[in-house]
Amino acid sequence: MKAAVFKKRDEMAVIDVPDPVAGVGEVVLKVHNCGICGSDLHAVQYGIGMPPDTVMGHEFCGEIHSLGTDVNGYRIGDRVTSLPYIACGVCTWCMRDDAMHCAKLRSLGLGQLPGAYAEFVACSSASLLKLPANVSSRAGALVEPLSVGLHGVNHSSIEPGMGVVVMGAGPIGLSTLIWAKAKGASAVVVSELAPGRTELAMRLGASAVVNPTKEDPAEAVRAITGRPPEVVFECIGVKSTLGAAIGMVARHGQVVVIGVCMESDSIYPLSCVMKEVQINFALAYTRGEFQETIDALSNGTIDATPMITDVINVEEVPAMFVELKRPGTRAKVMVEFPH
Ligand SMILES: [Zn+2]
Numbered sequence: 001m002k003a004a005v006f007k008k009r010d011e012m013a014v015i016d017v018p019d020p021v022a023g024v025g026e027v028v029l030k031v032h033n034c035g036i037c038g039s040d041l042h043a044v045q046y047g048i049g050m051p052p053d054t055v056m057g058h059e060f061c062g063e064i065h066s067l068g069t070d071v072n073g074y075r076i077g078d079r080v081t082s083l084p085y086i087a088c089g090v091c092t093w094c095m096r097d098d099a100m101h102c103a104k105l106r107s108l109g110l111g112q113l114p115g116a117y118a119e120f121v122a123c124s125s126a127s128l129l130k131l132p133a134n135v136s137s138r139a140g141a142l143v144e145p146l147s148v149g150l151h152g153v154n155h156s157s158i159e160p161g162m163g164v165v166v167m168g169a170g171p172i173g174l175s176t177l178i179w180a181k182a183k184g185a186s187a188v189v190v191s192e193l194a195p196g197r198t199e200l201a202m203r204l205g206a207s208a209v210v211n212p213t214k215e216d217p218a219e220a221v222r223a224i225t226g227r228p229p230e231v232v233f234e235c236i237g238v239k240s241t242l243g244a245a246i247g248m249v250a251r252h253g254q255v256v257v258i259g260v261c262m263e264s265d266s267i268y269p270l271s272c273v274m275k276e277v278q279i280n281f282a283l284a285y286t287r288g289e290f291q292e293t294i295d296a297l298s299n300g301t302i303d304a305t306p307m308i309t310d311v312i313n314v315e316e317v318p319a320m321f322v323e324l325k326r327p328g329t330r331a332k333v334m335v336e337f338p339h
């Protein structure tokens, strides 16, 4: 089968690889869609943890093409999405639906197990979730990034009527915006430097999109609710953004860190003490959050398809990785396989 693989630092290629075979408790999916994630771009740029010819891609959905032994509750042809990992299923973390901390977790698409920039992908049946007929396959491949935003919002004490700031209008910032609105925030101000992303954030329900070098996002929230933001979501993950979040949040407010900063950063504890700020960090998602996202897509609570700005085929993946170094107006780029 054809697959887009990591070759070496800053280099992807499309090659032929053997079709996967479903092991015990596994299924093979015929992939319908797989989204390109910022962490994929990062991984290729830095070449971290991935041997050459790693099949990447971890935001996907498809239909069951074949079943291994010991698979119950699924049939060939079922349309599903999958948590992008195989976990042990029996440890205390797995038992409390927090498998991201499972010591035996193996992830798909980032070097441990093959991912879904490929015609077929093998997944654990324990990681599957069925997609209702009214959730398209393109939306099905958004369940993973949307669940990251939901997990961050679930880590917050957001309540209807609150005013919040979302820092960053990349796919994770946009997911967080969608969920903050869905959970009843009355003002969601998005802080973003790149002008190309303003229109999309507004379409997805932002109250305002401000360039933080020109305007104070906290003031933009105050203009709507009369108060500084009760919650600030950090969805950028570069040096100094955490300090900026602490600077804008209200007294007794909360900062939720979803962005992944890969270098050391400094904050002034005094400014946290003076405000009695709460800071929470959020990692990935739970299976329950995947299901909540699927339900919200199905019942119309959220509509995330405007996030998809480009649909490409697998041959176009290597060139798109180069393009995405300057994302411009692009948000989620979706790889689509004929189905
Ligand atoms: Zn991702």
Ligand SMILES: [Zn+2]
Residues within 6 Å of the ligand: 087, 088, 089, 090, 091, 092, 093, 094, 099, 102, 103, 104, 105
């Ligand atoms: Zn486990």
